[in-house]
Amino acid sequence: MEKAQIAIQKQAYTEAIPYYEIAIKEKANDEIATFQLDQTEQFILGIDTMNEGNITKAKDIFNDILNNEDTNSFLHKDASEQLDEINYLQTTYSETEDAIDNIHQLEDEKQYADALDTIDEAKSNDLSHVYLKTLSETLTDLEKAITEKFTLQQDKNKINKALKEIKLLGENKEYKDAITLIKDTIDRDMLNETRQTFEEELLALKTEYEEAIEAEIQARKAEEAAEKRLKSMYGFWQHETFANDFIYIQPTYFTNLVYESDVSFQVDVDKYSFDGDTFNVHISGGNVLDYTHKGNKLIALQGTYYKVTKEEIEETYPYIDYDDFKQGAFGY
Numbered sequence: 001m002e003k004a005q006i007a008i009q010k011q012a013y014t015e016a017i018p019y020y021e022i023a024i025k026e027k028a029n030d031e032i033a034t035f036q037l038d039q040t041e042q043f044i045l046g047i048d049t050m051n052e053g054n055i056t057k058a059k060d061i062f063n064d065i066l067n068n069e070d071t072n073s074f075l076h077k078d079a080s081e082q083l084d085e086i087n088y089l090q091t092t093y094s095e096t097e098d099a100i101d102n103i104h105q106l107e108d109e110k111q112y113a114d115a116l117d118t119i120d121e122a123k124s125n126d127l128s129h130v131y132l133k134t135l136s137e138t139l140t141d142l143e144k145a146i147t148e149k150f151t152l153q154q155d156k157n158k159i160n161k162a163l164k165e166i167k168l169l170g171e172n173k174e175y176k177d178a179i180t181l182i183k184d185t186i187d188r189d190m191l192n193e194t195r196q197t198f199e200e201e202l203l204a205l206k207t208e209y210e211e212a213i214e215a216e217i218q219a220r221k222a223e224e225a226a227e228k229r230l231k232s233m234y235g236f237w238q239h240e241t242f243a244n245d246f247i248y249i250q251p252t253y254f255t256n257l258v259y260e261s262d263v264s265f266q267v268d269v270d271k272y273s274f275d276g277d278t279f280n281v282h283i284s285g286g287n288v289l290d291y292t293h294k295g296n297k298l299i300a301l302q303g304t305y306y307k308v309t310k311e312e313i314e315e316t317y318p319y320i321d322y323d324d325f326k327q328g329a330f331g332y
Contacts, residue, residue: 001033004040008074013044039071046082053130059086089131096122096135103142112150119143155194159185163198166205175209175216182206230272233279236313236325237298237305243316246325247298247305253327254281254289259317266327 004019020037024030046061065071065079099122106115119139127136162185169178182202239245248255249272257264267289270282279298281289292299296307313320 001036004033004036005072005074008040008072011078013040013047016040017044035070036072036075039065039068039075043075043079046079050082050086051130053133055086055089055131059083062086089129092125092127093132093135096125096127096132096139100135100138100142103139103146107142107146107149110149110153112146112153115146116143116150119146152191152193155191156197159190159194159198163201166202170205170209170212173212173216175213178209179206179213182209226274229274232307233272233293233298236308236310238308238313239302240304240306242303245302245305246313247300248325250327254283255325257325259320259324268327 001019001023004016004023007013007016007019017037017040020033020040023033024037027033042061042065046058046065049061050058062079062082066076066083071079099118103115103118103122106112106118119142123136123139123143127133127139162181166178166181166185169175169181182205186199186202233249234251235249237247237249242258244259244261246255246257246259248257250269252269253266254269255264255266257266267281267283270284273280273282274293277292277294279291279293281291283289298305298307310322
Protein backbone atom coordinates (compact mmCIF):
# COMPACT_ATOMS: atom_id res chain seq x y z
CA MET A 1 0.00 0.00 0.00
CA GLU A 2 2.81 2.37 0.87
CA LYS A 3 4.37 1.97 -2.59
CA ALA A 4 0.96 2.59 -4.15
CA GLN A 5 0.63 5.82 -2.18
CA ILE A 6 4.08 6.94 -3.28
CA ALA A 7 3.18 6.25 -6.91
CA ILE A 8 -0.07 8.24 -6.53
CA GLN A 9 1.88 11.07 -4.95
CA LYS A 10 4.17 11.08 -7.99
CA GLN A 11 1.07 11.01 -10.25
CA ALA A 12 2.28 7.64 -11.59
CA TYR A 13 -1.24 6.25 -11.43
CA THR A 14 -0.73 3.13 -13.55
CA GLU A 15 2.28 2.19 -11.41
CA ALA A 16 0.04 2.22 -8.33
CA ILE A 17 -2.36 -0.41 -9.72
CA PRO A 18 -0.09 -3.48 -9.23
CA TYR A 19 0.71 -2.42 -5.68
CA TYR A 20 -2.98 -2.23 -4.81
CA GLU A 21 -3.57 -5.62 -6.43
CA ILE A 22 -0.72 -7.14 -4.39
CA ALA A 23 -2.16 -5.63 -1.20
CA ILE A 24 -5.57 -7.17 -1.97
CA LYS A 25 -3.99 -10.58 -2.61
CA GLU A 26 -2.06 -10.37 0.62
CA LYS A 27 -5.09 -9.31 2.57
CA ALA A 28 -8.35 -10.59 1.27
CA ASN A 29 -11.30 -8.24 1.52
CA ASP A 30 -9.01 -5.27 2.19
CA GLU A 31 -11.68 -2.59 1.78
CA ILE A 32 -9.23 0.32 1.80
CA ALA A 33 -6.99 -1.17 -0.88
CA THR A 34 -10.02 -2.18 -2.93
CA PHE A 35 -11.55 1.30 -2.64
CA GLN A 36 -8.32 3.07 -3.52
CA LEU A 37 -7.71 0.70 -6.43
CA ASP A 38 -11.17 1.50 -7.74
CA GLN A 39 -10.62 5.23 -7.27
CA THR A 40 -7.26 5.06 -9.04
CA GLU A 41 -8.75 3.11 -11.95
CA GLN A 42 -11.59 5.64 -12.14
CA PHE A 43 -9.05 8.47 -12.15
CA ILE A 44 -7.12 6.81 -15.00
CA LEU A 45 -10.43 6.31 -16.84
CA GLY A 46 -11.19 10.00 -16.31
CA ILE A 47 -7.83 10.96 -17.76
CA ASP A 48 -8.32 8.64 -20.75
CA THR A 49 -11.88 9.89 -21.28
CA MET A 50 -10.69 13.48 -21.08
CA ASN A 51 -7.91 12.78 -23.57
CA GLU A 52 -10.50 11.34 -25.94
CA GLY A 53 -12.36 14.66 -25.75
CA ASN A 54 -15.36 13.40 -23.77
CA ILE A 55 -15.22 16.22 -21.28
CA THR A 56 -18.70 15.75 -19.85
CA LYS A 57 -18.11 12.12 -18.88
CA ALA A 58 -14.63 12.93 -17.53
CA LYS A 59 -16.10 15.74 -15.46
CA ASP A 60 -18.61 13.33 -13.90
CA ILE A 61 -15.81 10.85 -13.06
CA PHE A 62 -13.62 13.48 -11.39
CA ASN A 63 -16.58 14.94 -9.50
CA ASP A 64 -17.40 11.48 -8.12
CA ILE A 65 -13.81 11.11 -6.95
CA LEU A 66 -13.76 14.61 -5.49
CA ASN A 67 -17.07 14.25 -3.68
CA ASN A 68 -16.12 10.99 -1.94
CA GLU A 69 -14.77 11.84 1.49
CA ASP A 70 -12.71 8.64 1.58
CA THR A 71 -10.70 9.55 -1.55
CA ASN A 72 -6.93 9.59 -1.18
CA SER A 73 -5.82 13.18 -0.45
CA PHE A 74 -3.35 13.17 -3.36
CA LEU A 75 -5.94 11.78 -5.73
CA HIS A 76 -8.43 14.31 -4.37
CA LYS A 77 -6.04 17.15 -5.21
CA ASP A 78 -5.32 15.74 -8.66
CA ALA A 79 -9.02 15.32 -9.41
CA SER A 80 -9.60 18.93 -8.38
CA GLU A 81 -6.83 20.04 -10.76
CA GLN A 82 -8.38 17.98 -13.59
CA LEU A 83 -11.72 19.67 -12.97
CA ASP A 84 -9.99 23.04 -13.14
CA GLU A 85 -8.52 21.97 -16.49
CA ILE A 86 -11.95 20.84 -17.68
CA ASN A 87 -13.48 24.16 -16.64
CA TYR A 88 -10.71 25.95 -18.55
CA LEU A 89 -11.36 23.79 -21.62
CA GLN A 90 -15.11 24.38 -21.47
CA THR A 91 -14.65 28.12 -20.99
CA THR A 92 -12.16 28.23 -23.86
CA TYR A 93 -14.55 26.20 -26.02
CA SER A 94 -17.41 28.60 -25.34
CA GLU A 95 -15.27 31.70 -25.91
CA THR A 96 -13.85 30.24 -29.12
CA GLU A 97 -17.34 29.43 -30.40
CA ASP A 98 -18.36 33.04 -29.72
CA ALA A 99 -15.21 34.24 -31.47
CA ILE A 100 -16.00 32.07 -34.51
CA ASP A 101 -19.53 33.48 -34.69
CA ASN A 102 -18.05 36.98 -34.54
CA ILE A 103 -15.50 36.08 -37.22
CA HIS A 104 -18.27 34.87 -39.55
CA GLN A 105 -20.15 38.12 -39.01
CA LEU A 106 -17.07 40.21 -39.72
CA GLU A 107 -16.42 38.11 -42.81
CA ASP A 108 -19.98 38.72 -44.05
CA GLU A 109 -19.43 42.46 -43.50
CA LYS A 110 -16.14 42.22 -45.42
CA GLN A 111 -14.24 43.49 -42.37
CA TYR A 112 -11.45 41.03 -43.08
CA ALA A 113 -8.70 42.79 -41.11
CA ASP A 114 -10.83 42.75 -37.94
CA ALA A 115 -11.76 39.13 -38.62
CA LEU A 116 -8.09 38.13 -38.86
CA ASP A 117 -7.31 40.01 -35.64
CA THR A 118 -10.11 38.09 -33.93
CA ILE A 119 -8.69 34.81 -35.25
CA ASP A 120 -5.22 35.68 -33.92
CA GLU A 121 -6.70 36.49 -30.53
CA ALA A 122 -8.66 33.22 -30.43
CA LYS A 123 -5.62 31.19 -31.51
CA SER A 124 -3.52 32.79 -28.78
CA ASN A 125 -5.29 30.42 -26.38
CA ASP A 126 -3.97 26.87 -26.05
CA LEU A 127 -6.23 24.92 -28.42
CA SER A 128 -4.04 21.82 -28.60
CA HIS A 129 -6.39 19.63 -26.55
CA VAL A 130 -8.43 17.11 -28.56
CA TYR A 131 -11.61 18.64 -27.09
CA LEU A 132 -10.76 21.88 -28.90
CA LYS A 133 -9.42 20.27 -32.08
CA THR A 134 -12.50 20.93 -34.20
CA LEU A 135 -12.56 24.59 -33.19
CA SER A 136 -8.82 24.90 -33.85
CA GLU A 137 -9.28 23.42 -37.32
CA THR A 138 -12.22 25.75 -37.96
CA LEU A 139 -10.09 28.75 -37.03
CA THR A 140 -7.29 27.54 -39.32
CA ASP A 141 -9.72 27.10 -42.22
CA LEU A 142 -11.27 30.52 -41.57
CA GLU A 143 -7.85 32.12 -41.39
CA LYS A 144 -6.89 30.70 -44.78
CA ALA A 145 -10.16 31.67 -46.46
CA ILE A 146 -10.32 35.16 -44.96
CA THR A 147 -6.64 35.82 -45.67
CA GLU A 148 -7.34 35.09 -49.35
CA LYS A 149 -10.34 37.42 -49.29
CA PHE A 150 -8.39 40.11 -47.45
CA THR A 151 -5.51 39.87 -49.91
CA LEU A 152 -7.98 40.14 -52.79
CA GLN A 153 -9.71 43.08 -51.09
CA GLN A 154 -6.41 44.90 -50.62
CA ASP A 155 -5.44 44.10 -54.19
CA LYS A 156 -8.70 45.48 -55.53
CA ASN A 157 -8.49 48.54 -53.28
CA LYS A 158 -5.08 49.37 -54.76
CA ILE A 159 -6.43 49.03 -58.31
CA ASN A 160 -9.55 51.02 -57.44
CA LYS A 161 -7.36 53.80 -56.05
CA ALA A 162 -5.29 53.79 -59.24
CA LEU A 163 -8.49 53.73 -61.30
CA LYS A 164 -9.78 56.84 -59.54
CA GLU A 165 -6.49 58.62 -60.22
CA ILE A 166 -6.62 57.51 -63.86
CA LYS A 167 -10.18 58.77 -64.33
CA LEU A 168 -9.33 62.08 -62.63
CA LEU A 169 -6.42 62.53 -65.03
CA GLY A 170 -8.80 61.72 -67.87
CA GLU A 171 -11.34 64.28 -66.66
CA ASN A 172 -8.54 66.85 -66.56
CA LYS A 173 -7.54 65.80 -70.10
CA GLU A 174 -4.10 64.71 -68.89
CA TYR A 175 -4.36 61.72 -71.20
CA LYS A 176 -0.66 60.88 -71.49
CA ASP A 177 -0.23 60.70 -67.72
CA ALA A 178 -3.42 58.64 -67.49
CA ILE A 179 -2.15 56.14 -70.09
CA THR A 180 1.21 55.86 -68.30
CA LEU A 181 -0.60 55.08 -65.04
CA ILE A 182 -2.82 52.53 -66.84
CA LYS A 183 0.24 50.73 -68.19
CA ASP A 184 1.92 50.75 -64.77
CA THR A 185 -1.27 49.42 -63.18
CA ILE A 186 -1.68 46.60 -65.70
CA ASP A 187 1.99 45.63 -65.37
CA ARG A 188 1.93 45.47 -61.56
CA ASP A 189 1.60 42.18 -59.70
CA MET A 190 -2.01 41.41 -58.94
CA LEU A 191 -4.21 38.39 -58.31
CA ASN A 192 -5.80 36.76 -61.35
CA GLU A 193 -9.27 37.59 -60.06
CA THR A 194 -8.31 41.25 -59.70
CA ARG A 195 -6.88 41.28 -63.22
CA GLN A 196 -10.06 39.71 -64.59
CA THR A 197 -12.14 42.33 -62.78
CA PHE A 198 -10.24 45.44 -63.88
CA GLU A 199 -8.13 44.71 -66.97
CA GLU A 200 -10.97 45.14 -69.47
CA GLU A 201 -11.95 48.51 -67.98
CA LEU A 202 -8.33 49.67 -67.86
CA LEU A 203 -7.73 48.71 -71.49
CA ALA A 204 -10.98 50.41 -72.52
CA LEU A 205 -9.85 53.62 -70.79
CA LYS A 206 -6.46 53.33 -72.47
CA THR A 207 -8.16 53.09 -75.87
CA GLU A 208 -10.48 55.98 -74.99
CA TYR A 209 -7.59 58.23 -73.96
CA GLU A 210 -5.50 57.27 -76.99
CA GLU A 211 -8.44 58.21 -79.19
CA ALA A 212 -8.83 61.47 -77.25
CA ILE A 213 -5.15 62.27 -77.82
CA GLU A 214 -5.57 61.54 -81.54
CA ALA A 215 -8.70 63.70 -81.60
CA GLU A 216 -6.77 66.54 -79.95
CA ILE A 217 -4.01 66.16 -82.52
CA GLN A 218 -6.50 66.27 -85.36
CA ALA A 219 -8.31 69.20 -83.76
CA ARG A 220 -5.02 71.09 -83.44
CA LYS A 221 -4.20 70.31 -87.04
CA ALA A 222 -7.63 71.47 -88.12
CA GLU A 223 -7.27 74.60 -85.99
CA GLU A 224 -3.81 75.27 -87.38
CA ALA A 225 -5.09 74.69 -90.91
CA ALA A 226 -8.04 77.01 -90.27
CA GLU A 227 -5.72 79.63 -88.77
CA LYS A 228 -3.36 79.28 -91.70
CA ARG A 229 -6.26 79.56 -94.12
CA LEU A 230 -7.58 82.58 -92.25
CA LYS A 231 -4.19 84.31 -92.30
CA SER A 232 -4.02 83.66 -96.01
CA MET A 233 -7.13 85.81 -96.35
CA TYR A 234 -5.43 88.89 -94.91
CA GLY A 235 -4.26 91.41 -97.47
CA PHE A 236 -5.48 92.78 -100.79
CA TRP A 237 -7.92 91.15 -103.23
CA GLN A 238 -8.44 92.68 -106.69
CA HIS A 239 -11.53 92.30 -108.89
CA GLU A 240 -10.83 90.15 -111.94
CA THR A 241 -12.60 92.64 -114.24
CA PHE A 242 -12.50 96.00 -112.51
CA ALA A 243 -8.87 96.57 -111.55
CA ASN A 244 -9.73 99.49 -109.26
CA ASP A 245 -12.10 97.37 -107.17
CA PHE A 246 -10.28 96.09 -104.06
CA ILE A 247 -11.13 94.14 -100.95
CA TYR A 248 -8.74 94.63 -98.05
CA ILE A 249 -8.97 92.13 -95.19
CA GLN A 250 -7.36 92.69 -91.79
CA PRO A 251 -7.91 90.95 -88.46
CA THR A 252 -10.16 93.67 -87.01
CA TYR A 253 -11.73 95.29 -90.06
CA PHE A 254 -12.89 94.58 -93.62
CA THR A 255 -12.71 97.13 -96.48
CA ASN A 256 -14.21 97.11 -99.97
CA LEU A 257 -12.94 100.11 -101.95
CA VAL A 258 -13.41 101.01 -105.60
CA TYR A 259 -10.36 103.20 -106.00
CA GLU A 260 -10.87 106.71 -107.45
CA SER A 261 -14.64 106.50 -106.95
CA ASP A 262 -17.23 107.12 -104.26
CA VAL A 263 -17.97 103.41 -103.89
CA SER A 264 -16.51 102.11 -100.66
CA PHE A 265 -17.37 100.61 -97.30
CA GLN A 266 -15.56 99.47 -94.21
CA VAL A 267 -16.78 97.48 -91.20
CA ASP A 268 -15.30 96.49 -87.86
CA VAL A 269 -15.02 92.72 -87.60
CA ASP A 270 -15.81 90.61 -84.54
CA LYS A 271 -14.34 87.50 -86.13
CA TYR A 272 -13.91 85.53 -89.36
CA SER A 273 -14.92 81.92 -89.88
CA PHE A 274 -15.15 79.26 -92.54
CA ASP A 275 -18.01 76.91 -93.30
CA GLY A 276 -16.58 74.75 -96.04
CA ASP A 277 -15.91 77.14 -98.92
CA THR A 278 -17.97 79.90 -97.33
CA PHE A 279 -15.92 82.71 -95.81
CA ASN A 280 -17.94 84.47 -93.13
CA VAL A 281 -17.28 88.01 -91.98
CA HIS A 282 -18.94 88.51 -88.58
CA ILE A 283 -19.63 92.17 -87.96
CA SER A 284 -21.20 94.03 -85.03
CA GLY A 285 -24.90 93.46 -84.41
CA GLY A 286 -24.64 89.77 -85.28
CA ASN A 287 -24.65 90.39 -89.03
CA VAL A 288 -22.60 88.16 -91.32
CA LEU A 289 -21.22 88.85 -94.76
CA ASP A 290 -20.78 85.69 -96.83
CA TYR A 291 -18.20 85.12 -99.55
CA THR A 292 -17.07 82.03 -101.39
CA HIS A 293 -13.39 81.17 -101.10
CA LYS A 294 -11.76 78.75 -103.52
CA GLY A 295 -8.00 78.66 -103.87
CA ASN A 296 -6.85 82.19 -104.64
CA LYS A 297 -10.34 83.37 -105.55
CA LEU A 298 -12.81 85.25 -103.36
CA ILE A 299 -16.24 85.30 -104.97
CA ALA A 300 -18.74 88.02 -104.03
CA LEU A 301 -22.06 89.12 -105.49
CA GLN A 302 -20.23 91.77 -107.46
CA GLY A 303 -17.78 89.30 -108.99
CA THR A 304 -14.58 87.39 -108.36
CA TYR A 305 -11.50 88.77 -106.63
CA TYR A 306 -7.93 87.44 -106.73
CA LYS A 307 -5.30 87.77 -104.02
CA VAL A 308 -2.65 90.33 -105.03
CA THR A 309 0.48 91.85 -103.53
CA LYS A 310 1.25 95.54 -103.17
CA GLU A 311 3.80 95.18 -105.94
CA GLU A 312 1.12 93.84 -108.29
CA ILE A 313 -1.24 96.66 -107.32
CA GLU A 314 1.45 99.27 -107.94
CA GLU A 315 1.93 98.01 -111.47
CA THR A 316 -1.52 99.44 -112.20
CA TYR A 317 -1.66 102.17 -109.56
CA PRO A 318 1.88 103.32 -108.80
CA TYR A 319 0.53 106.34 -106.99
CA ILE A 320 -1.98 104.45 -104.80
CA ASP A 321 -2.39 105.77 -101.25
CA TYR A 322 -2.68 102.83 -98.84
CA ASP A 323 -3.89 105.15 -96.10
CA ASP A 324 -7.26 105.04 -97.85
CA PHE A 325 -7.56 101.39 -96.74
CA LYS A 326 -6.67 101.98 -93.10
CA GLN A 327 -9.19 101.30 -90.36
CA GLY A 328 -11.27 104.40 -89.74
CA ALA A 329 -10.44 106.08 -93.04
CA PHE A 330 -14.15 106.15 -93.77
CA GLY A 331 -17.36 104.68 -92.49
CA TYR A 332 -19.87 102.26 -93.81
